[in-house]
Amino acid sequence: MLHRAEAADLAARREWQTLLHYRPTADGAGVVSDADDPRFFLAPTGKTDPDAELAATLRAFFSTDAVGGDPQPAQCAFIARYRWLKRELEFDDRRLPPQSCERFQHWFHELNAESATLVFTSAYLNNPASLFGHTLLRLDRRGQTEHTRLLAYAINYAANDTASHGLMYAVDGITGGFKGTFDLQPYYKLVRTYSDLESRDLWEYRLNLSPPQLQRLLEHVWELREIQFDYYFFRENCAWQLLTLLEVADPTLRLSDEFTLWALPPDTIRLLVQQPGLVGAITARPARGTVIRRRYQALHPDERRLAQRLTDDPAITATPAFAQLAPERQALLLELVLDQRLHRRGGKLKGKNATVPVADEIAHQLLTARNRLAVAAAPVVIDPYATQPETGHTSRRIGFGFGQRNGTGFVELNARASYHDLLEPDAGYTPDAQIELLNIAIRYYQDRNRLKLDRLTVLDITSLPPVNALSPRPAWRIHVGWEPYPRPNCPDCTAFNLSGGLGLAAETGWRWRTLWFALPGLAFDYGGDFAGNYRAGLGMTAGTLLQPLAGWKVLASVSWLDYRWGETGTAIRWSIGQNLALGRDWALRADWRALEGTHEFGMGLRIYF
Template identity: 45%
Template sequence: MHLAEEREWHVLLHYRRTLLGGTESMQDDPGFFLSQEGKTNSQAELAATLAGFFSEELIGRSKQPAQCAFVARYYWLNEKLRFDATRLSPHPCERFTRWFDEFNADAITVIFPSGFMNNPSSMFGHTFLRVDGKEQTPQTRILAYTINYAAQLPADAGVEYAIKGIFGAYPGYFSTIPYYLKVQEYRDIDNRDIWEYRLNLTAPQVRRLLMHTWELGNAYFDYFFFGENCAYHILSLLEAAEPSVHLLDRFPVYTIPIDTVRLVRESGLVGEVVSRPSRSTLVRRKRASMSADEQVWFDRLIRNPANLQSEGFRALQQDRQAFVLETASDYLLQHSAVGGEEGTPFRDKNRAILRARSELKVTPRDLPIEPYVKQPDLGHGTSRIGIGAGWRNHRAFEETNIRAAYHDLLDPEPGFTPDAQIEIMSLSLRHYHDQSQARVERFSPISIVSLAPMDSLSQLPSWKVNVGMQTI
């Protein structure tokens, strides 16, 4: 029995094959290994782990016995070796038990907030997990806990984050955060649509995922913005739940969050997909459903709630007054979410709107809201290679185009932010028939375009950034 070479052991230790044919763990915290050689020697780590199970020494950042610090390892090895409880007494692990029981886990959902063009760290989207409780309904799952992986940043990181994040200069940690706080951050403040992919994992698979999450609380990974990022390490948790799926093998160099969501769906792990539209989407959809007269009153109310007393507004039917007021409140909440003095005028206006709404004894209208961006995992792949030929100045040529990521304005729009472009590492090589060598026609490490439509609801500026060269 060669346990040290089994897939499950390699998944739990995050071992990957090196270019020279060896094995090395992606884990960067020495406290994650019980053997000094554990990062590169799976057999030595297995032996040290088994020995550690007999010890009461407190290890790792969490300062627990090995059985409790590495519960997934203990659980799997016990399945394989059938430990004799008279010789190896199982530790009660009260801290893990309390943590696990608090979830009361029933299912796991992959959460994907869409890209946010005004934040470099969020342009490609983000993924994390939500742990759905057995007693929770679709309406109360906002109270569930999430499992999130992110870089630990200094308070004044700024532009430094983008640079250091590329080269793995920050440690990345797993954490558990209430889902409603993440919804507030992404949907209400950043105005990003959120997509929820509920997985069809079995109870044992959910348990394995949570046990390994507990283990990772003892350690950190070096965070790489394009490689070992949030999406990459969320996939590692899904592999811990079901080791037979090889998800990380598809991302040897760089990892784009939406590509990982697409892969999870293609692997058959996704059961149900639900959207949680941003407050901006909510306001735009509701305003679009209004009559022209109602839209006029909506625009007047968000500028000056004194218009509540206007005869023209009061002439609307009460259910339509209520709908306009609710939409106005959504708009004002969207702009008051920034906090501080900047949001104070919007909060003051919203209080007046809510007082007027409370005087109308009308049931709120239930209007289904769909995001403007289609389901992201149904969009095109983010990398691209193309070939072409042409004629310029009486000279024929062939051309090869390569793009590492992500989307340009001419690509099919479904699944991606409308009127936006992000291209990373785009290269065009051209060969003219009358030349012996090909030349670099265009090269751009990064090209970003944001064409934000301006209307009465939004006046965000359009902008673009392009770094590169072009042969002329």
């Protein structure tokens, strides 16, 4: 078999390369596996030597020694390898007796999978690992219906980050300090975490995998149990690893090759839907928080006031104001308030080690009142706030433009690694949120005949959820990077800026949707042009985001800063920016800014790719 495998060059075949997660090294001279667990390899050099690993695998099939992440004989521990090699080499069962692998057979029949669905969960700004969303793979059971799909199992790839905190959390996530593993969990548990507790909208993409492809995928998932990978926030993450699973199922796919530096979940969804015939039906699963907000928005002003009082006082159901409502409107209010109480109390437990929610007498009374109404609640359209990720612009961006600062003209080249800002269209992204990573702008000023860094944003996260009385949420912002701080003796100076704020946002709908926000906060600037090389203080940023048309947004903001440490003083900055989408991947941008006495105007074209 060794001679035949070598003659057929099986180690170079795409099927073997995907099963071992091999990919070319940086210099192109060889290959290396993404797997970082020695238990995944049967040869000492298996991580970088496909031929040695294949030979060691064939030898191991004759042994009953336990190997792999879940120790058992090699035929069972690496069953996808065994079955592929058996097909290619036509094993003689008399000379290499097949083993029963009862544990695998029980596991496989317990899953009873008929198809697979890729699930995208929208961005969650409170967790760095989920800033750009998350993907997982649901295994749909035979005979499954719309009402029973929560009982399916799902393949989830995640990092073990419990031992990392604070700054080290970011460092470990960027440098591969976490260990990632594939895990099989009931889908309803993941929905509870992502949709119910974190209020993340879910989009489900049915995959058109053939029965042999699905079986090969499941066999490989069996091989990966307990196997560890180095986890990276930006590339070897959940989105990347699910692409490698699909490549095992169908080796003709070359999905992971499309991502060199980073693989963000929305970008991988765009790639999947571009594959001919791979994606079937697409279904939305709005989060519990989305259901609450949509129903609250559908209420009349008087009904909203009743809902606010009803949340903590079931006796409102006996008042004339509630009784005069139509029964279906009463049912709507009761269901809304019940959802809100479950959402608000979902994470509270009774006792140190309890596993059940705290008893809620108010919720019991509200549920009793709802059961007395023998009518369905008034229907409300529940659309996810986070729309399908593939409908939005791609996350990378490059732009060029021109303008002037205090009468001096400049030409600007800018680029962004990812992801989305407040002025860009909301399609495909979480509305009223901004996440920018590695955004750089370089300018050429006519009178100075040189290139100059204007700004470099390392990370900027802004979340402006409109507040409502039923489920208030704070607005907040954090910024890290270098910003322009022009001065009379240094018109193109920059300084490092670390700033953040916490406040509120509200929306109005007169004429067009308008978002208003106010963010008290702190700011720290570091640069050689400040007295003592730094300044720090308190501040307030307020502004408004208008959307007159679907593809046109205007953002106006003003910041007042009171520096009390280092170089002291006050400063005012304001800006007005607008973005006009010319298509999904083209936009025209214009900005007018005042930077502590210096005025500038610029405009240019932005291209997304």
